Amino acid sequence: xxxxxxxxxxxxxxxxxxxxxxxxxxxxxxxxxxxxxxxxxxxxxxxxxxxxxxxxxxxxxxxxxxxxxxxxxxxxxxxxxxxxxxxxxxxxxxxxxxxxxxxxxxxxxxxxxxxxxxxxxxxxxxxxxxxxxxxxxxxxxxxxxxxxxxxxxxxxxxxxxxxxxxxxxxxxxxxxxxxxxxxxxxxxxxxxxxxxxxxxxxxxxxxxxxxxxxxxxxxxxxxxxxxxxxxxxxxxxxxxxxxxxxxxxxxxxxxxxxxxxxxxxxxxxxxxxxxxxxxxxxxxxxxxxxxxxxxxxxxxxxxxxxxxxxxxxxxxxxxxxxxxxxxxxxxxxxxxxxxxxxxxxxxxxxxxxxxxxxxxxxxxxxxxx
Numbered sequence: 001x002x003x004x005x006x007x008x009x010x011x012x013x014x015x016x017x018x019x020x021x022x023x024x025x026x027x028x029x030x031x032x033x034x035x036x037x038x039x040x041x042x043x044x045x046x047x048x049x050x051x052x053x054x055x056x057x058x059x060x061x062x063x064x065x066x067x068x069x070x071x072x073x074x075x076x077x078x079x080x081x082x083x084x085x086x087x088x089x090x091x092x093x094x095x096x097x098x099x100x101x102x103x104x105x106x107x108x109x110x111x112x113x114x115x116x117x118x119x120x121x122x123x124x125x126x127x128x129x130x131x132x133x134x135x136x137x138x139x140x141x142x143x144x145x146x147x148x149x150x151x152x153x154x155x156x157x158x159x160x161x162x163x164x165x166x167x168x169x170x171x172x173x174x175x176x177x178x179x180x181x182x183x184x185x186x187x188x189x190x191x192x193x194x195x196x197x198x199x200x201x202x203x204x205x206x207x208x209x210x211x212x213x214x215x216x217x218x219x220x221x222x223x224x225x226x227x228x229x230x231x232x233x234x235x236x237x238x239x240x241x242x243x244x245x246x247x248x249x250x251x252x253x254x255x256x257x258x259x260x261x262x263x264x265x266x267x268x269x270x271x272x273x274x275x276x277x278x279x280x281x282x283x284x285x286x287x288x289x290x291x292x293x294x295x296x297x298x299x300x301x302x303x304x305x306x307x308x309x310x311x312x313x314x315x316x317x318x319x320x321x322x323x324x325x326x327x328x329x330x331x332x333x334x335x336x337x338x339x340x341x342x343x344x345x346x347x348x349x350x351x352x353x354x355x356x357x358x359x360x361x362x363x364x365x366x367x368x369x
Contacts, residue, residue, distance in 0.1 A: 047368050048369065056362055057087075061354065061364070068344055085104055086104065088101055088120070099138060103129055119163075129143075144176065146174075147183075157344075192213075200250050201251065248260040256271070260290045266287060291341050295319075296320055299316070311332075311334070311335065313327070315328070333355045352364065
């Protein structure tokens with residue numbers, strides 16, 4: 001199974017150098033009802049443009065993660081002074097700030113626990129790379145021997161951090177935990193041949209990993225004492241459609257965990273503490289990224305073929321009853337979204353990607369509020 005984050009990172013580097021069958025409801029561009037006052041219209045939540053750090057450099061963002069309304073990071077690749085370098089942008093609640101990387105690499109993911117704790121990882125010409133943010137600067141940290149490249153990262157509200165790596169074990173994937181200032185391998189009873197693509201963490205006692213094994217989806221949970229496999233409902237369309245597995249997992253609470261099935265059986269999954277509830281994505285859609293909406297629903301970014309001309313970002317929002325297609329602001333180039341995440345304790349979200357203009361691609365950032 002190919003990891004979506006790795007593909008997104010490599011594309012960014014290249015650029016710089018129960019089931020539902022109802023129709024999608026389109027919002028955002030509908031005429032405002034005469035019954036709505038101008039104040040209500042102005043206050044309505046919508047996706048808005050956010051300016052990247054200045055000066056703007058050619059590039060693209062692939063991942064974003066937030067620990068609070070004033071602590072978030074977005075990563076990708078950009079070109080500065082004729083060289084391709086990592087794009088490491090920090091959100092402080094009012095603007096984005098650019099930070100330097102101690103090494104040139106292509107980031108595959110980022111996780112944030114707070115203003116003084118964040119992690120990113122990816123690949124360089126020399127091999128896998130991992131960095132840690134201590135509140136002042138990014139520093140390179142070692143990856144355990146044989147673990148391989150880190151595919152996905154997650155940080156809990158208690159400051160814990162976890163990662164899944166591409167290889168290095170007989171099962172095909174490795175789980176890592178941040179302890180005492182370094183990444184350490186974790187013993188997980190993964191089925192032989194398991195390929196992990198996602199990790200999500202609420203706390204050090206509530207961690208989820210997901211992927212695929214043997215042509216079917218795989219989800220496992222750590223409760224602070226043991227790892228246990230969590231059974232999933234059959235893929236929509238039958239077991240033969242489940243080969244891409246689970247590509248994202250997002251624990252919100254003990255009774256609300258969201259997950260995305262991959263492109264062969266695209267669906268949103270929700271764990272209510274006892275069982276999974278599965279909801280098909282609208283016909284013709286597959287999703288790249290996932291976040292909760294702070295109100296019991298979910299946002300996803302649909303896949304957009306880069307060859308199509310998309311002048312507005314668009315998102316799928318599940319409000320608990322139906323899917324809605326929500327447009328972002330009009331742009332002067334082709335919009336390519338990569339990731340989104342909710343700012344904790346709010347219903348506001350950040351999304352990142354790229355805007356392909358006539359002559360160059362530049363980072364794109366939007367906020368829903």
